[in-house]
Amino acid sequence: MIVQRLDEQGVTALLDGLAALLADTVAGGASVGFLAPLGHPEAAHWWRERAAAVAAGRLAVWVAREGERVTGTVSLALPDKPNSRHRGELVKLMVSREARGRGLGRRLLTTVEDAAAAAGLTLLHLDTETGSPAEHLYRSAGWTRAGTIPDYAADPRGELRPTTLYFKQVGVPAAAAAVAG
Template sequence: MIRVLNYEDAGSSLLPLAEILTDCVNDGASVGFMAPCEWQGFIPYWNRVFNEVERGDTALLVAEHNGEIVGTAQLGLAQMPNQPHRADLKKLLIHRKARGLGLARKLMEAVEEEARNKRKTLICLDTATGSPAEAIYTHLGWERVGVIPNYALYPDGSPCATTLFYKGL
């Protein structure tokens, strides 16, 4: 099941969201954080996201399996005045224990639906080049723009290229 969380629901989802992010970073996902890490270190990050949800700047979606939150995606809605039609996918995270269940696809379909509901006609994202996520976005019909070498670091500190994608709605 996929849900869009409101501010009240987001706060009560702190622990599973922190655990998902911890699992992904410790598994090598280049999502802005370094390994090794513990879930407690992500509390300030998630509190910032919850504040963005409260302001309406971010839509926070979760994927549940067997009643447990095991995946999440964020859709950044706040843009500059000349980009009211655009949103950014900020994070797509699936806990290792829930991979292979089609939840990434379901989350991305829900992200696109939420973007349409917010009158967005374009979504942009970046992802680690060569990552499983890159293959998912390609499979789901996202347009590959190009690659930026040495854009970020993997959690182990090694350099990471990023691939840029967009999708018109």
């Protein structure tokens, strides 16, 4: 399995696989911002918009593939304001249902954390559905819970669910992170 960062052309070249992954993730019940059923055309349209954000430098996207099949992805929304150039938002960590349980989510998470630190970012944040398998992944990877917001977003079935906010300091020596925390 390979994990690689995509440029705009890479997102476009893998559009069908990325759209299939997004539709599979939603069909599997993951709350990633879409209601079920999510059709391939809608998922492909969403990814086309991400290609434009990659080209504009507002989004970094990594993809995991087994051969030509897309099995996972993660993105990092990059700062666009002068007072936030030190932080980024981890968005849309997705692993296909058939690839779950093999460490791919952890590998994608580590990839984005390392890339953020290498780019000079020192703080990452995210939100995830409270009680989801993703929440367990973030806690076990050293992310810190910041709080929970009730009825934040609808899950794929349309039911309002709480979300939990997490953050993680990256690219900061452990002693400095402990003092800051």
